[in-house]
Amino acid sequence: MTSTTLTAPAVALGTWAWGDSGEAGDGHFGSQLTAAGRREIVAKAQSYGFTLWDTAAVYGMGRAETVLGQALNGHARGGYQLSTKFTPQIAGDGDDPVADMLQRSLVRMGTDQVDLYWIHNPADVARWTPLLVPLLRSGRIKHVGVSNHNLAEITLADRILGDAGFRVEAVQNHYSLLYRGSERAGIIDHCRQHDVRFFSYMVLEQGALTGRYGPAHPLPAGSSRAAAYNGILPQLQALTDRMRAVGEDRGASAAEVATAWAIAKGTTPIIGVTKPEHIDGLTRALDIELADDEIAELEALADAADVDTRGSWEQDI
């Protein structure tokens, strides 16, 4: 059996943007983080209790894992949790592609075990899930989650692990005001009923729901997120204006309202932090209690925006 139950802070931190090279216009985010900047974010987050770091082998094709390991260097290994992913779409053709990909992640991050290991996308649940069992038994991974899986795939993965005495302890899906497929598909209810932690990613829609970006100030030119979102920013204006107003009453920003919304829905947001001040924002978000009518109003505005922000890697859940 899994030796301990998965525990996690109320908000996890994401590092996809950390995989960008730092060159202007390069990468998915067009992010220009420096090593010193990443270390500052890590030090602040750790001191505030945000100690679960989500990454993946594919973020910058290994770069995000490498720079995360470097930024955490010097912090006690027991003081933080590492969450990374096996991505079937880049699996090798060796005897055990899962163990091979995990091993490369461990080397990049400079550690010998991962606290939370995910199957990133559901390419073939029956093929990949059993390969997690020896990794759990050896202690190289402590807990297992599945990401971007639909309800049937979550249940199948859980049954496969259950046969070996383990379980799916976490689900990680795209979930934001604009993208609530996991709610409609009953996945969030399923997680609540089965004591499975639901981690919501892209709660800020990669910056489009922070209030920082808009038609007059679009996402960084040349980045993939600009291509995905800049065309819909005008449709998001009414929503982000209202989020900003809801935040202003509490001394908080639109991004913090988005984060508070995800927490109010019973999920654990994974926020892609790129600046130390984002950590202050997370502490404010934890203090925001949205009223039911505020949640309903924000969701109605989100629906009225009538946009589809499904990522190219996501199935229609």
Ligand SMILES: NC(=O)c1ccc[n+]([C@@H]2O[C@H](COP(=O)([O-])OP(=O)(O)OC[C@H]3O[C@@H](n4cnc5c(N)ncnc54)[C@H](OP(=O)(O)O)[C@@H]3O)[C@@H](O)[C@H]2O)c1
């Ligand atoms: N399993 C999967 O398939 C999957 C897919 C996507 C993401 N994820 C995970 O979820 C994490 C979060 O998603 P994401 O990084 O793609 O997008 P996100 O969290 O929706 O947005 C991140 C962007 O929002 C801005 N931001 C972050 N915190 C802010 C704050 N407090 N105030 C204002 N702006 C803020 C930053 O943009 P600027 O730098 O421009 O300020 C940042 O790049 C990822 O890093 C990754 O770990 C998983």
